[in-house]
Amino acid sequence: MNLFYDPSISALRELVDSSNKSLKVHNVVIDFDGEVIIDPEVKYEGIELSRFKFHTKISQSIKKNAKGMKALFETLLDAYNRGEQAVEMHRMNRAA
Numbered sequence: 448m449n450l451f452y453d454p455s456i457s458a459l460r461e462l463v464d465s466s467n468k469s470l471k472v473h474n475v476v477i478d479f480d481g482e483v484i485i486d487p488e489v490k491y492e493g494i495e496l497s498r499f500k501f502h503t504k505i506s507q508s509i510k511k512n513a514k515g516m517k518a519l520f521e522t523l524l525d526a527y528n529r530g531e532q533a534v535e536m537h538r539m540n541r542a543a
Contacts, residue, residue: 450527451481456520463510477501477527501526
């Protein structure tokens with residue numbers, strides 16, 4: 448999913464649905480070109496999350512929660528548009 452080319456909740460839902468179901472918590476990052484990546488440390492061994500424009504954690508339960516998915520989408524858009532690493536996540540999306 449890319450926030451520059453395809454900023455949609457449906458694209459985010461597809462990305463989250465494609466995540467590894469055995470993990471209870473997922474890292475979600477935004478690269479500087481707007482690409483949203485879920486669990487980049489699984490795809491790119493040894494990568495530091497701090498190298499991304501924005502990073503946060505979500506729980507597996509967000510897949511079943513439309514309100515949480517919308518809040519995550521809005522947070523990602525805000526982080527990408529404002530260009531800040533520190534954006535407050537909605538409590539429901541934070542990892543426990």
